Structures are given as structure tokens and as C-alpha cells.
Amino acid sequence: MRLQAGILLFALGVLSPAFAQSTTGSVPPPPPPPANVPLLAPVVVSGVVPGPGLWKVSKDGHVLWVLGTLSPLPRDMQWESRDLDRVIGQSQQVLLQPKIKLKADIGFFGKLFLLPSAYGARKNPDGKKLDQVMDASTYARWQVLKQKYIGRDRGIERWRPLFAAQELYKKALKANGLSTSGGVPGTVETLAKRYGVQETPVDYHVEIKHPRDAIKAFKAAAPSDLKCFSRTLDSVEHDLPEMTERANAWAIGDLATLRALPDSHRRDACVSAITNAGFAHQLGLDDVSEQLEAKWLATARAALANDRTSFAMLPMGELLSPTGYLAKLQAQGYTVESPEQQDAAPATAGSVPTPAVAGSTTAQ
Template identity: 55%
Template sequence: MRVVLALCLSALSLSLSAQTAPAAPASPSSVTDLAAVAVSGVQPGPGLWKVSKGGHTMLLLGVISPLPELMQWRSADVETAIAGSQQVLQLPDVKLKVDVSFFGKLFLLPSAYSARKNDNGASLQQVLPAPMFARWEVLKAKYIGKDGGIERWKPIFAAQELYKKAIKANQLSKSGGVQSNIDALAKKYNVPETSTDYPLVIEHPHDAIKAFKASGLDDVACFGHTLDAIEQDIPTMTLRANAWATGDLDALRKLPDSDRRGTCISAITDAEFARKLGLSDVPARMEDSWLTTARASLAKNAQTFAMLPIKELLSADGYLSRLKAEGYQVEAPDADDSDDAGPASANTSAPSTSVSGPAASVVH
């Protein structure tokens, strides 16, 4: 059960993570300082956003995925921010809670794994258009190798596995060690971390598996867009990863993101089983959950450190837009450097990265 639903939820949470704000494709000249090879060594990452009201402050780090696998992330600003905070808010996510006993979970495992497979044991060759399957064979040979079992998986699961292997092969990492470094810094300065997960309770997991198996996921488009991303977008993913590592927010605003995530998310949320389980509006509920925690932290603490997907910081309708509408002042780290500093540039007075303090000592 957890295998199937956790993967579905990870697809949903991709809508809230790792994306830059939608933008028109950048001209090659605008990113000539970034090579399509992942950077390595010590990198500072982007500056911090600042949300404030009534003498209370929240400093936010925007994160993306993937990131350069070989980079060592060190940010003196982040270390100083955490050292001076009373609370650290973790990234928003979905926490799956299955209402079943321990032995019930053991009995669910076989059903969960079978739900990952195509109906009636069909192969990818049988469920995919011939040209798409031919592209899959080339990419599978390059990134996965000989694995006959995956040929029976539903397209959305096979696509996820291929994407994971392709990212790894191109020296990119899902997290770049950012979360582990934040955890280490919070521990170093004895600052409590608070989860901002939205808890999703599955009260009848057996019924959920049956609904998933019978849902008839329309995931071929997701599969095709994943092949597109691997064939065409990995250089741009690398440029975005490099831009984050070097703190180049202007490049992050200009570099386009593929529509792979949105297509794969729709394959889940538009399915009948998702509506029955309440998955169709999970992104909105995740946002509400994070904002509730953020408001409470801002009211209680003199200073809070938090993380959000950088999409939510660069987008005009991201999480911070609701705080701005409620009277919070929002400052982008490069607000004084550019007339196009994004939605957070309004109501700004100074960049939020002018923080002094101990040099960062935790690296990945």
C-alpha cells in the first residue's frame, strides 16, 4: 500500500517542489556563464527571502531539485539565520498515514506491488504507442540496463524509475544534501525543527488498492513527457541546478522548466481513485497547512528559518503572495539588484542576505 500511494503522493508533491517559476525560454546568451555540466566543489546557494511583520521575521531558503551531485553546499547566511532563530520549519510534504495494524500492513504489501504492474500482466510494449516504446528501449538501455521486470510496470512507475536513473547518471542529485545540512545546523545550534507535512489518512487501504488497480490511469502522456525531459531537458536541468548552486536567481527566473511534472501530476489527480481518496486537492491543502504553521511561527518567534520550493518564492501566486496580501512585508534577496526581482520585490527596502555571523561548517 505504501509503495503505491507513496509514489503517487511523490508525484503530487512534485507540483510543490523543485520547480522554477514559469518563464519563456531563455536565449543562449543569457546563460552563457553556466555550462551544461554540473558544478562541483563548495557552492553558496541562493540568498534568503525575508518575511516580516511587527518585529517578527522569517528567513526562507528556496530549494529546487535536482541539484549538482558533487557540490558541497556551504552558506554562511543560512548558518547565521539558523543560529539566530528559535524554530526551523521543514519543507512542506504529504505524510501518509494508513489506518491498519502492523500485520495488516504486511498483508497489504503483495497487493501494493501487484498494483504497480499493468492490468493482465501487459507489457509496456503492449500499452505504449510503437514510436514511444522505441524511444523507451533506447533510454532504458542507456540508463537502466537489463531489467525485465520493469517492462510490466505501469507507465507512470516506469517513467519515474527511468527519470531517477537518468538524473543520477548526469551527476545530479534529488536533494544535493541540503536537508541533511539544515538538520545538522539545527542540531548544532539546538534549534527545534517543525514538520510542515500535511497528514493524509487512508482509512480503508484495501479499498484504496482496489480503486487504484481499477482506475485506468491515463499515464501515457506522463511517460512521453518524461522521455522528452530526459532526451531534451537534462542540459537545462543542469543549468538550473548550477544557477541554484551559484546563487544566480536571474538565471533561475529565465530558465524554463519542463511540463513533465504537471502532466504526471494530472495523471494522478484526474483519476477516479484520487478523487475518492481526496488526493485531487492535496496541493492546496499542503499550502494551507504550511501557511498555518508559518503564521503561528511568525507570531511566536522573533526569528524563524524555513524552506520552500523556490517556485513558491519566485511565482506571483506562490505561498508568499498570500502572506503579502495579509500585510506581511516580503523581501527578495536580490530586490535591489534588479528591476525584475520577481513578485517578492514589491514592498522591499533591503536585501535579506546581509547577515553576518559564523562561517558554515557543515557540508554534504
């Protein structure tokens, strides 16, 4: 049974997936957004949007189409991608987003006894409050943002900075018209079920044989999470306009802007707080990024070997990065084409704009 509480759930949320979103290099100026996409205050895309184009990975006549995902995204967008509909309708399988799954060897009654201990792991040791575990200037920033986005919640003052930062971030996204996923995974799942396409999980499993000991280890060697906390304050204070611009760029398919705008690296700081903590090695969390990458690459290679057409989702940073997952496939001999490269090349059989293959259907 999966452990459903405390630090392990939080670690799962931060580390699934744990990818950098930044890119380097010069880019051409972004094109203007389509005129039929309304922009509502505070400049968050709303209404029907096309989303980004799909990356194409191919070898020996087999194709894996890859959608770049992003977080956060506009909360009120209605994503309708004809390319996505057509590709999933032609695919033999859909590779789900890579995730880390934590499993604990624990029965029902054990779970009941574990929950209070896990809840205690969320709190600062010795009953300390946030103002007792950080400097006065950082705490003053927290108080301003807490009042704005969370309100009068006394309980959160006893949380570890790692958990308090995550709660603040979620509330700030919601208040600014953003959401963590924009409903993208749900849309892909709906299309896969509509066309009867196999959904293939890409999971790296971390088994925790002694969950009680794991929680004790967390309490004894908890993460140094003040960097994560401070970086989250920075993101909420200063990065929300750029987050919104990146979210809008994804919604309207503006890859030039996505290439140009760097990510805040808040996630990186929080991932490091988990993977560099004293308990991480005991739980098998210190090399999760490498393990997850190896798992996804192996699954993608298998799909490209066995399926004429398949589909996958990856964080946009892995598509844009010169050292990302697709760059690794390219180095292994696969042909990788961005949406811009496909637009510039002559149309070929099997490309997205062609009609669906015989026997498939397209949503009306």
C-alpha cells in the same frame, strides 16, 4: 502506520511537494559565475558552492527567512552558506519542507498481507507489457532511453508507465551528475540540531482507513499516465542540459538564470496523472495542492506572529512565481523581499549580513 508500498508511496514522492517551477516576465542577463567555482564536464558545478540567497518575509519586527529549493541539483557540490548558518543560529524554529503524509489504519500482520497486493498495483493490468499499452513510436523512444540508463531489466516492462517513467528519470539524473535534493534538507537538519533549533513539520495528512480497498480502487481506476510517461521521455531526451543549467544556477546563486529558464513541467504531468485519476477523490488526493498550501501559509503566519526569527524551505518556483506562497503572504500584508531587493537596499538591523545575535554561535 504509514502505508509503505505501491502506488501510495509513489504518489507521495510525486506530490510532496507538487508545485510548478516556471515563471514569466523579462529578466536581465545572468551575471557570470564566480571564478572560484569549478565547472566539470558535463558542465555540472562541483566543489564548494554558496547556493542562492534567502528571501525575507517580515511584519512588525518579526522575520521569516526562506530558502528556495530545487530539484535536481548537482550531485557532487559541497554547499556552504554562511547566511544559512547565521540565520538558523538566530532562529526559534525551522519550518521543514511541506509534505503530504499518507497514513493507513493497518497493523503489522495486515501490512504483510497488503504488500503483495500493493506490488501488483505497480504492474499493468492483465499482465500487459509497456509495448501493449502505448503506441509504437513512444515505445521505441522508451527502448532507446531504457537501454542507455537502465539496461536489460525485463521486469520493468510489466510496470505501469507512471512507475517506469519515475525509474528512468532517477537513473538519468544519476548518470548526468545530478541528484534529487543535493543534500540540502540534510544540511538544514544538521544546522538545526547543532544550534538546538526546533524543527517544525509542515505536513498534510491523508488517512487511508481501508488500505486494501484503496489498492483495489487504484487497480479499478488507475491513472491515465501516458502523458506523464511521454513528458518524462521528453525531459530525459531534451531537457537535461537545461536541468543542469538550472542546477548550476542554484548552486552559484544565479537567480537571473533561474528566472529565465522554464521548468520542463514533467512533475506537473505526473501529478495530474495521480490527482485526476478515478481513485484520487476516494483517497483525498484530488485537492492536496490546495490543502498543502493552506497548511504552509497557516504555519508561516504563526511563526511570524510568535518568533522573532524563523526559517523555512520552499520550492524555488513558489518564491519566483507571481501566484506562489510568498506572493500570497505579500497579498495578506507581509513584506516580501527577494535577495536582489535586499542587496539593493541599505543594510538594516536584523539583516543576514549582520553578526549573529548574542548567545548564538557560528560554525567555524
